[in-house]
Amino acid sequence: MVSKLDLYKVFCIVGKANSFSKAAKELHMTQPAVSQAIMQLERELDTHLFKRTPRGVSFTNEGSLLFKYVHSAINLIDAGEEKILEFKNLTTGELNVGVGDTISRYFLLPYLEDFRNKYPNIKIKVLNGTTLELCSFLKSGEVDLAICNLPIDDSSIVQRPCLDIEDTFVYGEKYKKPFSKPVSLHELVKFPLIFLEPKSNSRKYVDEQLSLQGIKISPEFELGSHNLLLEFAKINLGVACVTKEFSLEYLNKGVLREVQLIEKIPKRSIGICYLKSVHLSHTSTKFVEIIDNKI
Structure with missing residues (x-):
C-alpha cells in the first residue's frame, strides 16, 4: 500500500521534472506506476x-498551490533526517552529565577529555550536586546520566558500579603518636572527628557502617x-x-597519614546512574562506552 507521503514525494518530483517519464527515471519507477500514483493522489484530493x-x-x-506546501514539508522532513544522521554520527548534539565536585575532579575529568577529543562538536553540560540532588536532576530530565556515590536507595534508577572506593581516616602530625599502631573504630571515635555533612551519600554510608558496630558519632x-x-x-x-x-x-x-584500623569499613562504589x-x-x-573501555 502506497502511503500518502510517498504520493506527495512522487507529486513533487513530477512537478519539478514537468514529465512523468523523467520523474520515473529519478524515482526508479515505471512511468505507468508514476502515472497511477498521481491519479490516486488526485482522486484522494478530488482535484486535478x-x-x-x-x-x-x-x-x-x-497543483501549483499544493506544490508550495508539499515541497516545503518534504524539505523539512529531509532536514530532519539529516539532523538525525548527524546525531547518530555524533557531529552534533549535547551530553548532559550530573556529578559531584570530588568525583568530577578525581574520576570524571579524564573521560570528559577523551570524549571531547573524539567528538569535538558535542556540547557538554555538567551539573554539580550531591547524590540526592543528582537523582532529582535525572528525574527532572536536566541530565541524561549522573556519576554518583553508590548505593542509592531508589528502584527507578539504574546503578552501574565503575570504581570501588574505600572510606578511611587520615590525620596530621599532631596525632602521629596515638595512631602509631592499629586502633579499633571504638577507640578512633574518641578523637575529634571531621566528617562530610550528614546529607551526603558518603557520610550516610559511613554512619550506617559505624551504627552496625554500635557506634554513634558527634x-x-x-x-x-x-x-576541606x-x-x-x-x-x-x-x-x-x-x-x-x-x-x-x-x-x-x-x-x-592513614589511620590503621583493626576493622575496616567495607568498600563501596561510585558509578553511572540513569533512569x-x-x-x-x-x-x-557513547560516553558510557568510553568509561567502560577504560575501567
Whole structure:
C-alpha cells in the first residue's frame, strides 16, 4: 500500500521534472506506476493537479498551490533526517552529565577529555550536586546520566558500579603518636572527628557502617567539601573521614597519614546512574562506552 507521503514525494518530483517519464527515471519507477500514483493522489484530493500536454505536464492552479506546501514539508522532513544522521554520527548534539565536585575532579575529568577529543562538536553540560540532588536532576530530565556515590536507595534508577572506593581516616602530625599502631573504630571515635555533612551519600554510608558496630558519632566539624576534610586534617583540627582513592595526593606526599584500623569499613562504589524508564541517548551511550573501555 502506497502511503500518502510517498504520493506527495512522487507529486513533487513530477512537478519539478514537468514529465512523468523523467520523474520515473529519478524515482526508479515505471512511468505507468508514476502515472497511477498521481491519479490516486488526485482522486484522494478530488482535484486535478497537472495539465497533460504533448511536451509533458504542468501544474494546474490547484497543483501549483499544493506544490508550495508539499515541497516545503518534504524539505523539512529531509532536514530532519539529516539532523538525525548527524546525531547518530555524533557531529552534533549535547551530553548532559550530573556529578559531584570530588568525583568530577578525581574520576570524571579524564573521560570528559577523551570524549571531547573524539567528538569535538558535542556540547557538554555538567551539573554539580550531591547524590540526592543528582537523582532529582535525572528525574527532572536536566541530565541524561549522573556519576554518583553508590548505593542509592531508589528502584527507578539504574546503578552501574565503575570504581570501588574505600572510606578511611587520615590525620596530621599532631596525632602521629596515638595512631602509631592499629586502633579499633571504638577507640578512633574518641578523637575529634571531621566528617562530610550528614546529607551526603558518603557520610550516610559511613554512619550506617559505624551504627552496625554500635557506634554513634558527634563530629567536631561537618563540611561540604572533600578537599576541606583534607585541609582541616592537615592543620591538625581532628581526624578526617575521607575517600582513600581521592586522597592519594596528600597521603603519597606524607602530608597526611592513614589511620590503621583493626576493622575496616567495607568498600563501596561510585558509578553511572540513569533512569530505568528512559533510554540513554546515542550521545550518552557513547560516553558510557568510553568509561567502560577504560575501567
